[in-house]
Amino acid sequence: MTYVTIMVCLAFEQSNERCLAIAGEMVERFDARVAGVAAAEFSPPLYFTSGEQADKMIERGRNAIKTRLSELESEFRTAMNRSTKDVEWRSDMEIPLRFVAREARAADIIVIRQSGGGVLTDPFSVVNPSDLVMQAGRPLLVVPDEAGSFDLRxxxxxxxxxxxxxxxxxxxxxxxxxxxxxxxxxxxxxxxxxxxxxxxxxxxxxxxxxxxxxxxxxxxxxxxxxxxxxxxxxxxxxxxxxxxxxxxxxxxxxxxxxxxxxxxxxxxxxxxxxx
The missing domain is CATH 3.40.50.620 (HUPs)
Structure with missing residues (x-):
């Protein structure tokens, strides 16, 4: 048994630096392919309006999500291309937990950033590890920003x-x-x-x-x-x-x-x- 495909779940709004570094080490250690995943869905504000103004607001929100997902893909590919050429990116405009849990079928293990406390998180942009571990059917490697070396000594x-x-x-x-x-x-x-x-x-x-x-x-x-x-x-x-x-x-x-x-x-x- 080994890890053939390592999946990295990128945080939408937080730093992914340490998570990507640990994932890169694992990819090199197991000579694995790597898949990056990210998703978010536009969440209308509580004071949501209607008509043309609402259409413009939705369009701006969706465009901002598309732009951010594109930025995350570039960040992921830049980090992973140093470790392997077998790199894949998967993203969508969808509730992120639902998307990542579904895409987990293609992975042996999921690397994910530690979230802050796990209680007050935005389900439209954040994958809470506590929810994902219950739904993914795959092991999670949870990476805190304070994590040091990963040499497995x-x-x-x-x-x-x-x-x-x-x-x-x-x-x-x-x-x-x-x-x-x-x-x-x-x-x-x-x-x-x-x-x-x-x-x-x-x-x-x-x-x-x-x-x-x-x-x-x-x-x-x-x-x-x-x-x-x-x-x-x-x-x-x-x-x-x-x-x-x-x-x-x-x-x-x-x-x-x-x-x-x-x-x-x-x-x-x-x-x-x-x-």
């Missing part, structure tokens, strides 16, 4: 004995094979450290059969999982955290769990999330 797998964590570790196998050090860490939230050690030892043994050397770590202190994972990631110098994306549906909205929220919106290192 150390990777932390945040283990929890759930289907989401199992999918995440399978989705991350190409990255784990290139990592120098892999740590499987579980926070024993149920208080049974011995059971947690047995589970993480099983994961280490499973990885060894995939020719990936890893070590297990279950801290003795029973801290909040997000805080504990940050502490472990810092202590081992991890530049990537792998985790399952946990959440549930409340009416028609996805509500992420606390640890997933922390990793997705507050981490200063790249996070691979799978649902």
């Amino acid at each position: 150390s990777v932390l797998v945040a283990w929890k004995d759930t289907a989401e964590a199992r999918r995440a570790i399978v989705d991350s196998l190409p990255l784990l094979r290139k990592a120098k050090d892999v740590t499987i860490a579980e926070i024993a939230e149920d208080g049974s450290r011995e059971a947690a050690l047995n589970r993480t030892d099983d994961v280490v043994a499973w990885l060894s059969r995939h020719n990936i050397a890893a070590n297990a770590l279950v801290p003795e202190e029973n801290a909040h999982a997000g805080v504990a994972l940050d502490r472990i990631a810092s202590s081992i110098g991890a530049d990537l955290v792998v985790a399952g994306a946990y959440g549930h549906s409340r009416l028609s909205e996805w509500i992420l769990g606390g640890v997933t929220q922390h990793l997705m919106f507050e981490s200063t290192r790249c996070v691979l999330l799978s649902r």
